[in-house]
Amino acid sequence: MAVIAIENVGKTYGAHAVLDGVSFSVPEGRCLALIGHNGAGKTTLMKLILGLITPTCGKITVLGCDPARAGKEFRRALGFLPENVAFHDELTGTDTLTFYARLKGLGWPEVRPLLDRVGLLHAAERRVKTYSKGMRQRLGLAQALLGQPKLLLLDEPTTGLDPVSRQEFFGIIRDLTAGGTSVILSSHILTELEAQTNFVAILREGQLAAFGDLDVLRAEANLPVSVRIKGNAPAIAQGLNGSYHKVLGPDRGSIEVDCPAVQKMALLRTLADFGELCSDIEVRVPSLDDLYLHYSGRPSVTIEETGS
Ligand code: ATP
Numbered sequence: 237m238a239v240i241a242i243e244n245v246g247k248t249y250g251a252h253a254v255l256d257g258v259s260f261s262v263p264e265g266r267c268l269a270l271i272g273h274n275g276a277g278k279t280t281l282m283k284l285i286l287g288l289i290t291p292t293c294g295k296i297t298v299l300g301c302d303p304a305r306a307g308k309e310f311r312r313a314l315g316f317l318p319e320n321v322a323f324h325d326e327l328t329g330t331d332t333l334t335f336y337a338r339l340k341g342l343g344w345p346e347v348r349p350l351l352d353r354v355g356l357l358h359a360a361e362r363r364v365k366t367y368s369k370g371m372r373q374r375l376g377l378a379q380a381l382l383g384q385p386k387l388l389l390l391d392e393p394t395t396g397l398d399p400v401s402r403q404e405f406f407g408i409i410r411d412l413t414a415g416g417t418s419v420i421l422s423s424h425i426l427t428e429l430e431a432q433t434n435f436v437a438i439l440r441e442g443q444l445a446a447f448g449d450l451d452v453l454r455a456e457a458n459l460p461v462s463v464r465i466k467g468n469a470p471a472i473a474q475g476l477n478g479s480y481h482k483v484l485g486p487d488r489g490s491i492e493v494d495c496p497a498v499q500k501m502a503l504l505r506t507l508a509d510f511g512e513l514c515s516d517i518e519v520r521v522p523s524l525d526d527l528y529l530h531y532s533g534r535p536s537v538t539i540e541e542t543g544s
Contacts, residue, residue, distance in 0.1 A: 238297075239264050239387055239418040240285060245294030247280055247442075254280050255442045258294070264386075267409060267419040269429040271528060272439030278422045279319060281439070282389045285420070286316055299386060312340055315385035319392045321376035325365035329356055329375055332364055336379045350378040355404060369396035377405065381412075388412065388419045394428065406432050430524040438531045446531040450524065457530045459522040460494035463503060466516040475510055497521075 238261035247255040255277045262268050270278050283289045284296055287303030287310075296303060301310050323332050333347045351357045354374040359367065367375065373396050380388060390409075394402045409432065413419055423429050429436075434450040446453050460481070465472055469484050469491040476482065480503065481494045495503045500519070507514050522530075 237264060237300075238262060239299060240420075241295075241297040242281075242285075243295045243297075245284065245291045245296055247277070247284065247289070248292045253442055255284075255291075258439075258442075258444045260437055260444060260447045262418055262420065264418055265413055265416045266435050267413045267421060267433040269433050269436045269524075270420055270422040270439070271424070271426065271429065271436060271524075272445075273532060276439040277442045278439060279391055282316070282391055282420065282422070285387075285389060286314060308341065312342075312383050313386045315380035315382065315388040317376045317380040317388075317390045317393050319395075321372060321379075323364045323372065323375065326363055328361050328363055329367070330360045332375060333378055333382070337382050340383050342383050346382060350381055353381070353408065354378045355401075370398060370401050373397055374401070374405075377408070381408075384417075386417060388417055390419065390421045392423055393421065394423060394425065402428065426524040426528055436524065436527075438528060440532050445533070446527070450527070453527055453531075454522055455497070457522065457527055458497065459526055459530060461497050461500045461522070462520040463493045463495065463500070463507075464490060464518040464520070465493065465507060465514050466490045467510075467512075467514040471513050472507070472510060475513070476506070 240262040242261065243259050245255060245258045246253060258281065270281065272278050280289070284291055285298055285303060287298075287306060290304045298306075299310060299313055303310070327335065329351055330347055333350060334344050337344060337346055348357065348360070351360045354377050356371060356374050356378065359371060364372065364375065373393065377393065380390065394405055397405060409419055409421070421429065421433070430450070435448070436446070436450060436453070437444060438446040466489060469488045472491050473482055473484060476493065483492045485491060493503065504517070507517060
């Protein structure tokens with residue numbers, strides 16, 4: 237069953253169409269990376285899913301309900317970490333989480349295990365004003381996890397976290413999705429997202445520019461595979477003749493060759509025939525960054541027959 241079904245949704249403020257004709261669905265237990273430039277409509281889409289605002293047109297179904305009309309049970313099943321999390325400075329971590337637990341109709345026994353899970357138990361009785369940005373973000377995640385939500389929405393959640401905290405954070409997200417929780421995660425740090433999920437939605441000026449599994453989007457975009465070869469670069473370039481776009485490294489001890497994905501094996505076989513001319517080969521498939529540049533409308537790498 238789809239946890240989220242979005243059908244032809246639009247959201248307009250005055251004359252400004254913030255979202256336009258957006259349709260997609262998210263199955264149970266998947267982590268969707270929601271990406272797009274500043275102002276593309278990511279937060280607006282999350283607010284629509286949460287039922288905080290209503291669409292101008294189209295239909296949104298979340299956990300089988302219309303989020304704008306759904307009641308308490310529905311809200312309990314959702315967890316949300318906003319982009320700019322703000323807490324009362326004078327409350328301790330425990331007080332803060334107990335307050336949010338009450339709002340969700342939950343008891344305090346949830347509070348300590350959650351503080352432990354996000355690594356804040358040691359600071360549980362300290363006032364939030366003494367917390368670092370990363371600690372506040374962890375408290376925000378604990379707040380979002382109250383009540384074991386079926387759907388978790390995280391708006392740029394790793395902002396302010398150091399690399400170790402980010403890894404711990406994503407470890408928690410992986411455990412949650414393995415347990416069946418669905419997650420929507422927005423971020424501008426694409427390399428980080430790519431390591432966590434292969435399921436993406438790319439928004440471009442309020443429209444859905446791409447949606448689905450990265451492998452499918454890679455095949456659809458047909459971006460070149462980049463092969464970096466170390467060895468006798470001038471001889472390798474000569475051997476490849478006019479095939480493929482290639483750039484010699486500054487020391488002429490390496491060469492970078494772009495080739496269409498379907499020709500990758502043919503290129504590798506040719507390189508194997510070059511024997512000692514090649515000392516090492518590194519293949520780089522298009523990254524989420526490359527796909528984002530492609531689908532967000534910026535010029536992508538073109539494959540030319542240069543013969544150089
Ligand atoms: P960012 O990556 O910078 O957080 P975003 O993709 O989350 O951006 P949104 O916050 O959804 O973008 O905003 C999308 C557009 O909608 C922006 O142009 C914003 O100014 C506009 N917008 C959002 N909320 C309102 C509102 N209440 N009234 C008018 N315009 C709004």
